[in-house]
Amino acid sequence: MDPDIALFVDIVREGSLAGAARLWRLSPAMVSKRIARLENRLRVRLLHRTTRRLAPTAAGAAFHAEVAPLVAGLRAAEARVTKIGEGPGGPLRVSAPTSFGRLWIAPHLPAFLDRYPAIRLRLDLTDDFVDMIDGGIDLAVRITASPPAGLGSHRLADNRRILCASPAYLAKAGTPRTIEDLASHALLAAQGQFPWRLTGATVNGKSLVETQSSEVVRELVLGGAGVALRSLWDVGDALADERLVRVLPDHEGSAAVGIWAVHASAAPPAAVPALLDHLRDAWRGAAWMR
Structure with missing residues (x-):
């Protein structure tokens, strides 16, 4: 995997040089230098950089669309190999509804991160259905009757x-x-x-x-x-x-609505099934799971 291309993918995913620098444990100056090196090699400007915002150029967006799935696939392959000896690692970005994430995901993350210290987790809580590809989301927890077509999905629990x-x-x-x-x-x-x-x-x-x-x-x-x-x-x-x-106990919300895990890749990074297994174990025995 070309490290400069992987770094570019993470810059777009994080939305800033500083965010990618923290992820890679580099200085922002070094990140900027490496992206400039990649742009020189490709002979095209990939990013618009100002003091307030960062966004891909048209060429950068097209390049990102091509290379991001390749980088994700290579990382998933590396994670599956290293899982045998060291367990899953690398960046893991998760999106979840605000209340559910605060009550039923966040409290169980310390034990998960203690078990898998090589995972670099980002948790975004929002009640909007974010675009997983554009948002660089590895795993989304969604409460819905119909998870989006074309994505991997698993019903985790009913939502009474x-x-x-x-x-x-x-x-x-x-x-x-x-x-x-x-x-x-x-x-x-x-x-x-x-x-x-x-x-x-x-x-x-x-x-x-x-x-x-x-x-x-x-x-x-x-x-x-x-x-x-x-x-x-x-x-x-x-x-x-x-x-x-x-009130009116003979009437409940539609049983079609469930709590779903959704991921964009057919072969998600090893951190995704690791987190799902951890959450299933943590929720086992909760009254709302019965």
Whole structure:
């Protein structure tokens, strides 16, 4: 593998010379020198570099599209070989939904990194579905009914979602007895979460509070603002200690929605299955997995 080409791929992936320098444990000046050497060899400018931003030129973007899969393939092959003696290593970039990543991925990463110290992990938490190729994402955890076609995908777990509210809200507003009763209640959902597709019913509505954050919705329902459709992995603890109670228990979110692991490569780096195995073991026994 040409190290300067691999470095170029990592610069585009990290979005900065400094980010790639940290990854490669080089000085930014050395990274810049090596990219200049590659540009001189290819006789083309690959990167637009300013004090505020870095972006590939048209030629650089075309070159990256050609070489990035090759670099990823070579790294995957190297990782599979070294796994026999040393375990997986190298860069691993993971994307996950904000709440799920904070609650169910981040707490289990210290043990994973202790086990595989050669892995250089980056975890991006976002509720947007980022483009895995453009974003240089090795592994994405997505909560969806239909993972994107053309990518490797594995269903990690079901994603049971239930209607819930706080006892204080129900004492004030009354307990809905039918789906139709929800029309007279304050409903809580992040943007894009309506309609609620439930077993035997579909609920359209307008959230009492407009927000892009699912975590804000969680705090609102805990605070007694209304009724929400929440995942058991998110509110299981609040149900257990009765800060929340189920509403209309005969209706749940569609069983088609699951927690999926998605990767772009047919042969992902060895760090990907290592992390998935680690997370499966860590989640085993969690109440929401049953």
